[in-house]
Amino acid sequence: MESNQTNRALIKATVIALSVAVVTLVLFILPAEYDIDPTGVGKKLGLTVFNQDGESPSAKTSTDGDQDTVVVTVPAGKGIEYKLSMMESQQVTYEWQTSNGELYVDLHGEPDGDNTGYFKSYTVATVESMKGSFVVPFNGSHGWYWKNNTDKDIDVQLIFSGEYIVEGLK
The missing domain is CATH 4.10.810 (Virus Scaffolding Protein; Chain A)
Known part of the structure; x- marks a missing residue:
């Protein structure tokens, strides 16, 4: 029983x-x-909101001369990621700036198919803006993680061009 x-x-x-x-x-x-x-x-x-652009990924190449611009809001006390899918040796040129304060940023990449949690950081800083370019060492998802340690939302305007497929907010 x-x-x-x-x-x-x-x-x-x-x-x-x-x-x-x-x-x-x-x-x-x-x-x-x-x-x-x-x-x-x-x-x-x-x-x-994490999928607000509603667009399916589209391939961009550095030869077409186009730039992509996106504005994302990093909520107070939280972090977000904006990612690009890239193949080994592809390059992106970028510039971003905040509306009203510093953000912690980790520009990094994760290899395709990796399930161990491995990632490679290219730049880590706490700043209001950043400009540069990077060439990726492996196929995978590459982009920016911003963390807002303040008590107010902060907008980030990101302008970028190069060879990639936009994954968007993660």
């Missing part, structure tokens, strides 16, 4: 955990990561 009660409790706990996981996926993860918001809750909670 006690075994049946244990089995029922285990099944009940499993069903509850599965239900919570599905609700979390639909309400939070899909809107924030994939801009899929079937309930509209993600938009109301501001989760779809």
Whole structure:
């Protein structure tokens, strides 16, 4: 008899955990990561802002002379990433500046297919602006992580050109 009660409790706990996981996926993860918001809750909670450009990635090359410009808001006390998919030896030229304060920045890359958490930092600083270029040493996702350690939101205007596919906010 006690075994049946244990089995029922285990099944009940499993069903509850599965239900919570599905609700979390639909309400939070899909809107924030994939801009899929079937309930509209993600938009109301501001989760779809991470996918606000709504564009599918497009390839850019340094030979076309185009520049991309994006303005992102780094919320008070939080961090965000803006990423580009690049192949080994491709180059990007960039310039960014903040609206009203310093941000911690880590310009870095993560190799394609790596699941160990490895990344290579190219620049780490706490500044209001930065200008430069970089050539990537491996195929992967490369870009900027900004952390706002203040109590007010800070906008970043990022201008860049080169060889890449835009991944956008992560």
